[in-house]
Amino acid sequence: MTDTNTKDHALTGDPTTIAGEDAYLIPLSGQAGTGNNAIVDPEGLQRLREAGARFLYTIGNGANQHYVAFLKIPTKKVQIAARVILDAPQGRRVIYRNGNSFDLRSANLRIQPQAGEKFSPTGETRDQINAAWQAHRAWRAREERFWKRNPQTDRRPW
Incomplete structure (x- = not known):
């Protein structure tokens, strides 16, 4: 496979403006993701693309909470999108300020100290x-x- 094909599989979303800031609405798949969109700012979208994300889906933790994830290409390892966007260290918890785990804008994410x-x-x-x-x-x-x-x-x- 050549690099020219890589752009065809890049993560894409619909550009929009939320609270005066540029963002992208990326469709989600998975049980809780069907019909929902992840909200990602341009920097977060770039980080996800660099990490090898081609599409986003939801995974649950068994306690009725769902998180946005993707398969890292080519290793096919599951990655949580918020951790990649923040570059969160292993063992640290990511907090969604507004409680919406589908809102992946940098302003909504922080690492719990x-x-x-x-x-x-x-x-x-x-x-x-x-x-x-x-x-x-x-x-x-x-x-x-x-x-x-x-x-x-x-x-x-x-």
């Missing part, structure tokens, strides 16, 4: 955020105990 990694836009780690919430809950419990002991001075804003 592990403990100790930067988590928030302000630079806190997950451990720091958890510690802050724990301190807040302890403060709130102290306040509740105080107001129960002193009901005559109850001027709580909540």
